[in-house]
Amino acid sequence: MTPCPAAFAIPGDIATLTGGYLYERRLLDGLRLIGHDMLHLELPASFPDPSAQDMAVALAALASVPADRPVILDGLVFGAIDPAGLVQIRAPLVAMVHHPLATETALTPGQRDHLFATERANLRLVRHVLVPSPHTRAILIDRYDVAPDRITIARPGVERPRLAPSPVSPPLILSVGILHPRKGHDILVEALGGLADLDWRAVIVGRAWDRAHAAALERQIAASPVAPRIRLAGQVTDDALERLYAQATVFALATRFEGHGLVFDEALVRGLPIVSCRTGAVPDTVPPQAGLLVPPADAPASGGALARVLTDATLRRRLAQGASRAGKDLPGWDHTAAVASRVLAEVRAAAT
Template sequence: MRVGLTLYGSLDEQSGGFRYDRKLVEGLRDAGDTVECIQLPWRDYHRGLLDNGSRKLRRRLDVEVDVMLQDELAHPSLVRTNRALPYPIVSIVHHLRASEPRRLAPLYRAVEQRYLGTVQGVVCNSTTTRGVVTDLGVNANNTVVAPPAGDRFAPEVDRSTVEQRATTEPLQVVFIGNVTPRKGLDTLVDGVAKADADIELSVVGRPVDAAHVTAVRNRVRERGLDDRVQFTGRLPDAELASRLRSSHVLAVPSRYEGFGIVYLEGMSFGLPAIATRAGGAPDIVTDGETGKLIDPDDSAAVARGLERFATDRDRLAEMGWAARRSYEAHPDWEMTVARVRGLLSDIAQPAEVPA
């Protein structure tokens, strides 16, 4: 097949969504397909909507492909543009803006619903995402759930390693993610402060939202946690892997995740996760078995979960090993690409046969 991929930014970006797109392109090419990437400049939301009147954009997208993949993140620039394009379109939905608790959520929902009405198929990263997509009117028969693999690190971890680590003090908790309100770091800090246990927290990630970073740092200081909370910023993969290997629990009580690949990456090191029920995390984390699922903004539940991990080290080891086994059973990239390829084959327009 001749496949296109339209996205904002570059495939070299480091977030989970871009890694997914990158691995998908690699897998399609390995399967013998040609893939042409059309990288659009980053836009804020309103500027992206204005792109729909751009003839220059339409000319860039006028390429010869059998089917076009589009990263849904770029939907503001494509919501009307798509209607003029000459090929079938399959959208890759990592995370819908309409799913987040935002002030403008009704606007995002209306625009995303209209955008999804212009595509012939949707690749969803979780069953939760597929549910949101179908609620917006997409026929479930035109969707496929193709979760990302969590093999960014692929560490060698055995049961004895998990059990031995569980005996060390104090409880080491790691948060990984961009420091933005959606990720729930403020809830986690409050949970650490409320927990009656010896806990140290490492915060790994880019400080994306300056006001939120300041608010969280103030929270740390006000709750007397300066000597227990470390902000590392973003770490190279080798240092991040070392941090995960020495931690006990991954805690990202996000207010919403389309999938949450970070939980799977933590589980590859045998770390149980603290996550929320909002979004796709329940596809990965089984409450009481491989981690703890809580409601968003429930810092008391975070505290209870951390206390249980800190005081019951046998349970910590048991859940850590269950997390590792769950990671090992998760679909790999080959399976994910095969699912996407099957949908593309069903939707791709047949090549014209010369007379």
């Protein structure tokens, strides 16, 4: 189909270092490379908890888009924007749902009910839904009653590593994810505390998305019996992260939930054994031959899995080979853009 004019509505700075923002930045660039005239709408950064003024600003920006230009609406906005305002938008809407906001951790029952009701109402106002994984698709079908033919999986792409593996000694355990309770870094730190008799060091890379949680992690690490061996690196440059991936022996993320998890793909293409949790989309993303998955929020289980990978050279080699094989089959971002391009063209054609 011929590329059509479209828009992508994203809250805040598109260069924000999270998996969701990386996905949307790559998708926006990919659609432009295909030939789409893409309008980038930068909406207020306060979503998914906007003020009344920011809500009005977002709705006004969406209302300015002409009726022949489909709009991809980021999930942080889509899950929280007022349905009464969204129904007034002329442009055909496509939701980009990484995972429903109501599935986030650390929500009060009231917050969860509000987000679920908002997302459910808004899902009835969009022409189509893009999701990154079969798991998110299943949630929308089973819990939100979205018709299967209105959902398309646009699997994230992956970039190939720029550096060859160069594992360091002692072995480096690398974890990458924003400092947010959902990522389970607190569970990983607790697990590492039980591995004092083994030789390793750990680096946790991630932006302080939740500052209170980041401060709590710093205190937890300081009180850990293995504190000198754990570094909370915060946000790092792309080059620094590339070096850490090259130096790592194992990738670990004790996540409580993932809608996909781009970092797992990054670990797979680098042939890193993975230790994570059997939750959300992780089992769909991390093949059994590439990693060990344990129950979420179970520090002893995470520690036991890490100990096995660190001490069993045969297992470590087998998982590394499995990761490499799986990584070779992962698509690039051009595939993600092509999938979204077809959806935009079909939505525009149906609306005109």
